[in-house]
Amino acid sequence: MWPTARCRAGVADGTVGRVIEVNELTKRYGGTTAVNGLTFTVSPGHVTGFLGPNGAGKSTTLRLILGLNKPTTGSATVDGRVFRDRPRGLRHVGALLDAHDVHGGRTAAAHLSALARSNGIARRRVDEVLREVGLAGAARRRIGGFSLGMKQRLGIAAALLGDPPVLLFDEPINGLDPEGVLWVRGLFRQLAAEGRTVFVSSHLMSEMENTADQLIVIGRGELIAAESVAEFAARGTRLSVTVRTPDAAALMAVLTAEGASVEPGGEESLTVTGLSAARIGELASHHRIVLHELATRSSSLEEAFMELTADSVEYLAGEPR
Structure with missing residues (x-):
């Protein structure tokens, strides 16, 4: 049985999570601009989702926050300091960027022990975090x-090893089975409830809808939105009306004649766009x-995301043949 609870309740240095601040951050690679004037804040006490189409600059932004790349202009700081200037970094920020970026010849315990030694972390934490993630x-x-799930x-x-106040995760549920996804979901919420700053990049809208409280959404390296999940979903303009009736075929003909778009959803169910619920009720009564x-029904998070990032998608599939 995979663990479902945190093995520790506090942050190593006794403080709560710290703020991530990105200010006018720009990163260019030759003639390509990966991140362009990006500004946002990630605060403690929430799970903040980081969304954007492929090629939007999410991974580059995370690497800039962690000091793995140097910005062309602008800054990315954690608790007011550039992360690469911090000694024993795992005590301040824990991160998972690439589950495959590990030495395959090492054991799990040896890998974590090496990280612990280099960051001045007690050896007992290796056993603690292995138990916590179900790898004891x-x-x-x-x-x-x-497997990929085990590497995740x-x-x-490794991210939890230093008991840090700030945690960054890039696509953390790839390869996890459904039970593992539920465990990760609960873990992130618990970390945020402890007052930590939890920043999660993902392309899975359903997962962000179930896990995140706040969102940072970018496209082509620029900020699209920084708000709650509910606020972002509400920005979608697609409203639909769900109708159940024993006379679905008759109602569909009436609504189509009125110019509505109608999709059958079952023997008695229709999804209608282009007419309000009030107008549908009037027509049915008549x-x-x-x-x-x-x-x-208002837009889902996925629908709002697709609509609001449509102009930022780098690669578009063609029409089906």
């Missing part, structure tokens, strides 16, 4: 034989069509 039984196994768990263990349900 695989501690002496070589990482090269791990090991990467999360034609003596019985309704069992009439409900307006």
Whole structure:
């Protein structure tokens, strides 16, 4: 059974999470601008999702925050300091950027022990985090034989090793089974509840809808939105109306004649766009069509994301043949 609770409740140095501040951040590679004048803040106490189409600059931004790349202009700081200037960095920020970026010949315990020694972290933390992520039984196994899901768990263990107040994760649920996804979801919420700053990059809208409180959304390296999940979803303009009726075919003909777009959703269910719920009710009443349900549905997070980032998508698929 995978663990579901944190093994520790506090942050190593007794403080709560610290703020990540990105200010007019720009990164160019030759003639390509990966990040362009990006400004946002990630605060403690929330799970903040980091969204954007492929090629939007998410991974580059995370690397700039961690000091793995140097900005062309602008700054990225954690608690007011550039992260690369901090000694024993794992005590301040934990990160998972690439689950494959580990030495396959080492065991899980050896990998974490090397990180602990270089960051002045007690050896007992290795055993603690391996238990926490469900890898205690695989501690002496070589990482090269791990599945992607196991490597993700090991990467999360490395991020937690220094008990840091700030945590960054890039696509952390890739390769995890459904039980593992639920565990990660609970872990992130618990870390945020402890007052830590939790910043999670993902391309899975459903996961962000279930996990994140706040969102940072970028496209082509520029900021699109910095707000709550609910606020972002509400920015989508696509409203639809769900209708259930025993006379679905008759109602569909009436609504289509009125210019609505109607999609069948089952024997008695229709999804209608282009007409308000009130107008649908009036038409049904006029034609003596019985309704069992009439409900307006706003845009989902995925629908809002697709709509608001449409101009920022680098690669578009063609029409199906």
